Amino acid sequence: MRLFVSEGVPGCLPVLAAARRARGRAELLISTVGPEDCVVPFLTRPKIPVLQLDSGNYLFSTSAICRYFFLLSGWEQDDLTNQWLEWEATELQPALSAALYYLVVQGKKGEDVLGSVRRALTHIDRSLSRQNCPFLAGETESLADIVLWGALYPLLQDPAYLPEELSALHSWFQTLSTQEPCQQAAETVLKQQGVLALRPYFQKQPQPSPPEGRAVTNEPEEEELATLSEEEIATAVTAWEKGLESLPPLRPQQNPVLPVAGERNVLITSALPYVNNVPHLGNIIGCVLSADVFARYSRLRQWNTLYLCGTDEYGTATETKALEEGLTPQEICDKYHIIHADIYRWFNISFDIFGRTTTPQQTKITQDIFQRLLKRGFVLQDTVEQLRCEHCARFLADRFVEGVCPFCGYEEARGDQCDKCGKLINAVELKKPQCKVCRSCPVVQSTQHLFLDLPKLEKRLEEWLGRTLPGSDWTPNARFIIRSWLRDGLKPRCITRDLKWGTPVPLEGFKDKVFYVWFDATIGYLSITANYTDQWERWWKNPEQVDLYQFMAKDNVPFHGLVFPCSVLGAEDNYTLVSHIIATEYLNYEDGKFSKSRGVGVFGDMAQDTGIPADIWRFYLLYIRPEGQDSAFSWTDLLLKNNSELLNNLGNFINRAGMFVSKFFGGCVPEMVLTPDDQRLLAHVTLELQHYHQLLEKVRIRDALRSILTVSRHGNQYIQVNEPWKRIKGSEADRQRAGTVTGLAVNIAALLSVMLQPYMPTVSATIQAQLQLPLPACSILLTNFLCTLPAGHQIGTVSPLFQKLENDQIESLRQRFGGGQLEETFDLKAKTSPKPAVVETVTTARPQQIQVLMDEVTKQGNIVRELKAQKADKNEVAAEVAKLLDLKKQLAVAEGKPPEAPKGKKKK
């Protein structure tokens, strides 16, 4: 037989790696041909690799060739291998081809490449870790391993695309890659050029169709229905039956919260918002709200939790703001600190401490760390070229300069960073620099500054990262950013600035300078804790016992993952270093960008004036949390999610469950006699609950919210199928069935109230009050679904949880926040050309939304038809019909058709 292979063709990797299996069984000739050669006479399109058999037949499928080699060696086919190979062909290959295409043809990087395969990689990782075997189909390497390894090798051989958190995949891949036949195959096919060897091959492939709407939509991925084993069902039933007694006692409240030896101690920080402005929704979801969800979850797990944040008050922006408002910097900080605190209180953020950085503790700790660094030789002194405005007679800090970005040509780049391309800028490199205060052109002058000697600390940092990163929950973007900084090599970083408003530098010759905010802002976490308790060192100098989670947007990663760790590693004082950096991508506003410095978007204090409750804001922001990719705030989407997910799904289910108990059973939870179908439901809910836990343990906040909605969907469907409102009027057996269904449903509602607690604390408390859920069950969430409302339990008064949002209302809010508030509220005096903020534009919805609505309409239509066919209760029918009409109206609006009643003005 003869094997035809070609360099730079991915399918040849597994085939060559498997070929040795056939050695000694048959004579094998290997011919190298061009990648475009048509070897198989009956195929129109070229196909490599190909195996020509002695019978004259051809094998043209990579997997089939490998399979044949394995079969020759005496291997027998089995179900598990078949399943892996089918999955490889139908799921992995399309995803992988897309990723490789983006990488080698389009030159994309990072998450743009990894995004399309992440799901598949996670699937492999989970399968490996679940079955606890080193290989895909058991204890020994087999066909499935070779085929999948060969498919994955081109991408994963670059460590940047082998996510470290997938540790099982990691070790599986390393094991295979070090084997001789695999190494030889890689050498033959990739010729040591890495993935670029595949470039000519992929250039001839059609461009992969974009992964369905991922980048543009906030819709959940298609949910997969898990299959259940009898064992899983039995376990779920046992846990359910144990009920309340399996709950541990509530941990007593401590004040102050301090780490406890032998317990899980979770320290959570949210990036410190800058005090000079009101935070916008992007800031809120990026750090404080995300961290709040995790803190609340952590408390539900009974972990010893301290959540802290505060305003970052020093720096140039405060000085600018003070100039603008004619106040002193201290007055500005006092004023805005209160505004911040009020906003977060309104959003129900559960800080243990919300402090500030302008305190004596801050000075003490910062200067201590600096002195230690100085003494150990990690501080350099150097002359810096800096912009000086002769007119204002001072050196211009980064934020006092504006000019043309040297990288992308954006006209209003700031002195430290370009808003458009996001690159960091050295202020002297700006083209056409302007003093922001007087608009004159500054000159370059030299001045002395202090630098943190990062190159000298690099080795310690890498050692620490090597210990910390594997198996931790750092988000992929944070890993990627840190890795790329390290790859480019660290440079000394300036830690002083020519300012007055800051922590003074305790060194002769630098008395008129202060520390750069990014040297001391991260120290703010320590000083804020120190103001909370004099035992702050038990949190911050206790790396063995404390698990530190830091939440931020991705632009803050270098400071938390590199600069601060280097500072405290150099200080050699046994500081607690970050265990998990949780970084979000960016949240956009409608079609544009939120910008604090330009005042575009919805701001924290205005959210209160919209009349939309804080929990709805929380829900929507968390639903679109920019987790793994940028996302966008959209008013239309907010309306849609409120009306579909909250009102029709979650609210509808919880309300119906409670109402049935009140209406049919006098407010008393009925007796439950579980049928196999009910047990199956229990197991499904348990599985979804466990999924929720797995996701939140990994801080996948947005994804875990989907689990809540899935549980509620299970519940709705359960009620819909079992029709307790009909059975209650039937025979004894029917009435008993209605009781079981109602009892189970109201218990699911109780579970939902707890799962919802991190996301919507007020709604959660309302549900718990309505259901009179016993206290420990309100504050503890176990991994199993328990019967927390046993038969005989008396519930309270049930009322609807959510309100519908109307199109008119949303339309007017959109107009109000579309732009213009910049001029009203945040009029920057120095601004010469006010940029038109995002203008309200097209109102027609995206195709995905239309599709969703159409599906909803169809679904709701079926429900109505079913009810009518069954001659159901009139009110029931009327309610469902109303929902249907409403959905149709939404659809009409989304499609840009005028709704029946003329209301709201639509452009185009």
Added chain:
Amino acid sequence: MVVPFKSLRAGQQWCRFPSEFEDLRTRSTMGKRRSMFQLSGQIPVLQTNNGPSLTGLTTIAAHLVKQANKEYLLGSTAEEKAIVQQWLEYRVTQVDGHSSKNDIHTLLKDLNSYLEDKVYLTGYNFTLADILLYYGLHRFIVDLTVQEKEKYLNVSRWFCHIQHYPGIRQHLSSVVFIKNRLYTNSH
């Protein structure tokens, strides 16, 4: 069959899968109650009592064939086994994957050329590959014009043969092929 809690958005294409198993299942010795199918998206899942669930059309089909003691349907020699699996993969990646008219015609052209000297996909033995490819192609073959059927003469001969194989066609419509050639120039 168990309909999972999640709603099934029933599309014709998805309903096709279980019926494909119908045939295999009636041949198998399993009692009807012991195995359950669930549809997850477009991918069928088989839940059995005595082991983990199986996912994927060809995986489940091969499993059921073994359960029914009809392993010969998976091929007898190493070569035949590999060829059967190759065409099963072809079914789920090529036949199910593409539906543009152009793709289908290329596919039929290739298949026609392949079947020129063959009775079945493996040559002389009827296998699971013939069954699943028949099910997969049915929706395209019914739409072919008489002229096209004649153009893909070998495919037509094979297809007509398989649809008359006992127990295979089930509820699918019988496709009519004309025995005497009408378009003598086309082939």
